[in-house]
Amino acid sequence: MLFNSLDFAVFLPLVFLLYWTIKPLGIRLQNVFLVGVSYLFYGWWDWRFLGLIVFSTLIDYAVGRALASELKQSKRKVLLWLSILVNLGFLGFFKYFNFFLDNFVTAFTFFGGEVSMRALNIVLPVGISFYTFQTLSYTIDVYKRKLEPTNDVVAFAAYVSFFPQLVAGPIERATQLLPQFYNRRSFNYRAATDGMRQILWGLFKKMVIADNCAVFADMAFTQGQDHSGSVLFLGAIFFAFQVYGDFSGYSDIAIGTARLFGFKLMQNFAYPFFSRDVAELWRTWHISLATWFRDYLYVPLGGSSGGKAMQIRNIFIIFVVSGFWHGADWTFVFWGFLNAVFFLPLLLFGRNRLNLEPVAPGKWFPSLRDGLNILGTFLLFSLSLAIFRSDNMSHAMTYLSGMVSPSLFVNPGLSMKDVVIMGLIMIMLGVEWRGRFTQHGLEQLGLTWPRPLRWMVYGGLVFLLGMFQQADETPFFYFQF
Numbered sequence: 001m002l003f004n005s006l007d008f009a010v011f012l013p014l015v016f017l018l019y020w021t022i023k024p025l026g027i028r029l030q031n032v033f034l035v036g037v038s039y040l041f042y043g044w045w046d047w048r049f050l051g052l053i054v055f056s057t058l059i060d061y062a063v064g065r066a067l068a069s070e071l072k073q074s075k076r077k078v079l080l081w082l083s084i085l086v087n088l089g090f091l092g093f094f095k096y097f098n099f100f101l102d103n104f105v106t107a108f109t110f111f112g113g114e115v116s117m118r119a120l121n122i123v124l125p126v127g128i129s130f131y132t133f134q135t136l137s138y139t140i141d142v143y144k145r146k147l148e149p150t151n152d153v154v155a156f157a158a159y160v161s162f163f164p165q166l167v168a169g170p171i172e173r174a175t176q177l178l179p180q181f182y183n184r185r186s187f188n189y190r191a192a193t194d195g196m197r198q199i200l201w202g203l204f205k206k207m208v209i210a211d212n213c214a215v216f217a218d219m220a221f222t223q224g225q226d227h228s229g230s231v232l233f234l235g236a237i238f239f240a241f242q243v244y245g246d247f248s249g250y251s252d253i254a255i256g257t258a259r260l261f262g263f264k265l266m267q268n269f270a271y272p273f274f275s276r277d278v279a280e281l282w283r284t285w286h287i288s289l290a291t292w293f294r295d296y297l298y299v300p301l302g303g304s305s306g307g308k309a310m311q312i313r314n315i316f317i318i319f320v321v322s323g324f325w326h327g328a329d330w331t332f333v334f335w336g337f338l339n340a341v342f343f344l345p346l347l348l349f350g351r352n353r354l355n356l357e358p359v360a361p362g363k364w365f366p367s368l369r370d371g372l373n374i375l376g377t378f379l380l381f382s383l384s385l386a387i388f389r390s391d392n393m394s395h396a397m398t399y400l401s402g403m404v405s406p407s408l409f410v411n412p413g414l415s416m417k418d419v420v421i422m423g424l425i426m427i428m429l430g431v432e433w434r435g436r437f438t439q440h441g442l443e444q445l446g447l448t449w450p451r452p453l454r455w456m457v458y459g460g461l462v463f464l465l466g467m468f469q470q471a472d473e474t475p476f477f478y479f480q481f
Contacts, residue, residue, distance in 0.1 A: 001041050001044035001045070002473050002475060002476070003202075003203070003206070003250065003253045003254075003257075003476070004203060004206055004207055004469075004473060004474070005473045007044065011037075011041070012257065012260075015037050016260055016261070018033065019033060019034070019261055020187055023185075023187075027181075027182075027183070027184050027185070028154060030185070031152075031154045031155050031158045031181055032154055034158045034162065034163075034181075034261075035154060035157045035158050035161060037163060038158070038161040038162055038163035038166060039053075039161060041163040041166070042126070042127075042161065042163070042166055042167070045126050046125075046126075049125040049126070052090060052125055052128070053131060053160065053161055054157075056086070056087060056090065056131070056132070056135050056160070057135070057156065057157050057160045057161070058153075059082070059083060059086050059087075060083055060087070060135045060136075060138055060139050060156075060160075061150070061153050061156050061157075063079050063080070063082060063083045063139050063142075064138065064139060064142045064149035064150065064156075065149055065151065066079050067079055067080075067139070067142050067143055067149055068142075068148075068149040076143060077143075079139075079143070080139060080140070080143045083135075083136065083139040084136065084139075087132045087135060087136050088132070088136075090128065090132065091128055091129060091132045094125055094128055095128065095129065095327075095328055096328045126167055127166055127167035127168060129325060130165075130166070130167065130168060130169050130171055131160060131161070131166060133171050133289075133292055134159075134160060134171050134172060134173075134174075135160055136296070137171075137172075137173050137174055137175075137292065137296070138156075138159075138174035138178070140296055141173070141174055141175055142174075146175060147174055147175050147178075150178060152181075152182070155178065155181035155182060156178065158181050159172075159174060159177055159178045159181055162177070162258070162263070164253075164254040164255070164257040164258045164261075164263075164265070165254040165255075165258065165265055167476075168247070168250045168251075168254070168476055169250075169251065169254070169268060169286075169288050169289070170251060170254065170255070170265050170266050170267075170268040170287070170288035171288040171289055171292055172265060172266065172288065173292075176266065177263070177265070180262075180263050180264070185261070185262030185263070186262065187262065188262065191259045191262075192259060192260050194256075194259065194443060195255075195256040195257065195258070195259030195260050196256065196260070197256070197440070197442040197443070197458075198252045198253075198255055198256030198259070198439070198440045198442065198443070199252065199253050199256035199257060200442065200458060200461055200462070201249075201252050201431075201440055201441050201442045201461075202248075202249040202250065202251070202252025202253035202254075202256060202440075203249065203253065203465055204249070204428070204461050204464065204465065205244075205245040205246075205248060205249035205252065205428065206245060206246055206249035206250065206253070206476065207249075207465050207468065207469050207470075208245075208424055208464050208465060208468045208469075209241060209242075209245035209249075209421075209424060209425060209428055210241070210242045210243075210244075210245030210246035210249060210477070211242075211246075211468075211469070211470050211474050212417075212421045212424075212468055212470075213238040213239070213241045213242035213245065213421060213425075214238075214239075214242045214246075214474070214477075216234065216235060216238045216418055216421070217235050217236075217238040217239035217242050217389070219235070220232055220234070220235020220236075220238070220239075221235060221239070221389055221390065221395075221399065225398070225402070227402075228405075228407035228408070228410040228412065229402055229403045229404060229405045229406070229407040229408030229409075229410070230407065230408055230409065230410050230411070230412040231412045231413075232399060232402050232403040233403050233408060234412055234414075235386075236382050236383060236385060236386040236389075236403065237382050238421075239382070239385055239386070239389050240378070240381065240382040240385050241425055242477065243385060243388075243477060244269075244272070244273065245428070246476055246477040247269070247286070247476070247477060248268070248269040249476075250476045251267075251268035251269055252440050255267070255268070255439075255440075256440075266287065266288055267287060267439050268286060268287050268288050269284065269285060269286070269287065270283075270284035270287065270358075271284060271358065271432050271433075271436045272284040272285040273374075273378055273429070273432075274358070274359050274366075274374055274432075274433065274436055275355070275359075275374065275377050275378075276354075276355045276359060276370055276373040276374055276377060277346055277351070277352075277354065277355060277373065277377055278339065278342040278343050278346065278377060278380065278381070279343060279346045279351075279352040279353065279354075279355070280354075280355040280356075280377075281377055281381060282339070282343070283356075289322065289325070290322075293318050293321065293322055294318075297317070297318060297321065298314055298317075298318050301313075301314045301317060302314060308347075308348070311347060312344065312347065312348075315340055315343055315344070315347060316337070316340045318340075319336040319337065319339050319340035319343065320333055320336045320337050320340065321336070322336050323335045323336020323337065323339075324336065326388070329392065330392070330393050331387050331388060331390050331391075331392060331393055331396055332388065334387055334393065334396075335384055335385075335387045335388045338384050338387065339384060342380060342384070358436045358437055359374065359436070361437070383400070386399055386400060386403070387400075424464070424468075428441075431445060445457070
């Protein structure tokens with residue numbers, strides 16, 4: 001079920017009303033209800049994949065209970081590895097089996113052998129990368145004794161399957177989200193209205209910005225040989241805004257929806273396109289994944305505690321694994337590697353933690369230096385995303401070489417709609433610049449204005465949703481990961 005679908009427009013109000021109607025009957029019934037509607041929400045795509053979520057939930061719940069009573073360290077490690085192997089086993093089979101099979105055949109052929117293996121027709125379950133990491137965080141934290149294992153299987157099932165963030169995050173930690181299912185929740189009007197504003201802003205970024213940027217980006221990437229370097233350059237820029245509008249839009253809708261039900265999810269994007277260097281960008285982009293890799297991979301590898309050689313090794317591991325997490329293709333691996341290369345000078349010169357606070361506090365505009373750094377960081381990231389978007393490495397190299405040809409300075413011949421979309425992108429950036437110290441773009445915008453003016457802004461956003469929505473419902477980009 002898509003957030004930007006008519007189905008969800010019917011589903012959400014009904015679930016909201018029933019959820020608060022049954023509140024007097026107790027928190028356990030509310031949790032049972034959330035599990036049921038979350039399974040319905042996920043099963044809307046393909047009910048057969050519900051078995052994966054149920055099995056993963058039961059395995060990790062059982063491992064958590066076993067860890068609670070097991071004192072022998074060797075047996076605790078066995079239990080932990082059981083959880084890791086089951087969860088990553090499912091993820092590896094559905095997402096990476098054909099990738100490794102194809103590369104095995106290619107390598108075997110390269111060395112003169114002959115082997116015939118046929119790829120399997122595997123359908124990737126929606127959101128498997130997200131809920132797999134979420135359940136793993138529970139067993140790892142229980143193993144490390146950072147979290148008491150739960151004995152409430154319903155609350156744990158609700159934590160794993162919570163429908164607002166089930167499919168594309170944020171990837172919540174059990175230490176932060178699971179306790180919220182234990183506590184009685186009360187309806188908070190202020191939180192709910194702010195949640196509605198965040199949902200509206202997320203829909204704007206998805207349906208107006210991302211979906212319309214996708215039209216130009218798809219044209220550039222699928223017909224690159226027919227276009228000038230200027231069109232290819234703009235295609236990469238439009239794709240950057242497509243990915244941002246789509247994924248941060250999903251996160252806004254997820255966080256806002258959770259607030260309607262009395263839950264608080266973590267901020268997943270903190271205005272990354274205002275970053276002054278690559279390190280700042282990666283602290284503010286897909287925060288839940290970046291911090292997951294930091295805590296469960298980077299720190300166990302030694303983090304920043306060793307010498308420069310160890311730090312460089314760990315940084316490259318983190319970025320390459322992060323790229324591979326996004327998809328089973330060498331383009332994703334190289335994209336991760338390239339971002340590690342971008343990060344490397346900052347690490348070597350000790351400037352990777354230089355910009356820890358949002359840019360230009362208390363100012364309307366950034367300084368010239370900050371502005372140029374923001375622009376440079378954005379362009380660097382956008383060019384790397386051209387590799388991310390390409391079908392394969394050959395396509396990526398062809399696209400980038402076509403971009404840097406002399407035709408880069410040719411008039412791209414934009415249509416009026418393309419110009420309008422660029423204007424709407426500037427509006428989005430203006431709103432988010434003003435709200436860069438808040439959780440989302442509309443959190444503070446207009447709250448002190450007269451109510452008619454404030455509602456005119458909301459009405460204008462709804463009008464834009466209707467004007468610029470695509471003919472067909474478009475899935476969120478990160479569903480494929």
